[in-house]
Amino acid sequence: MSQHRFGVGEQVRLAARYPDPAGSAVYEVVRLMPETANGEFHYRVRGPNGQERAAAESQLSALEPAMAAGT
Template sequence: MSHKFKIGQRVRQARRFGSVDHGGAASSIFEVVRLMPEERSGEPSYRIKSTAGERAVLEGELTLAS
């Protein structure tokens, strides 16, 4: 499986069950900074960043920001 998103693209992270968004809409926009290896399940992963910090996420948690 290849990565759907590219470095530099702006994406949104889908809310996970039970999560709380404290930062509003702007904090849900991230930039892809690194393509990571696939997980054991075969799903690609990414490093994304925003003004709030950087994190690792699975491709299924992301959508392209418009």
């Protein structure tokens, strides 16, 4: 059985092919959503302005450890 790549509370960025009008903001995963019929997991993520959006796992990338720590 497949698992979500990211967990609740983890910080991620949207992939470059999905432009972010606010810039390359860091998003926080706030909810894990079910796997779709095509086998891809989705997430609910919250941006720095507090707005939430849905994102497919293929749209997200992990932050480098130093970036996640805020340095």
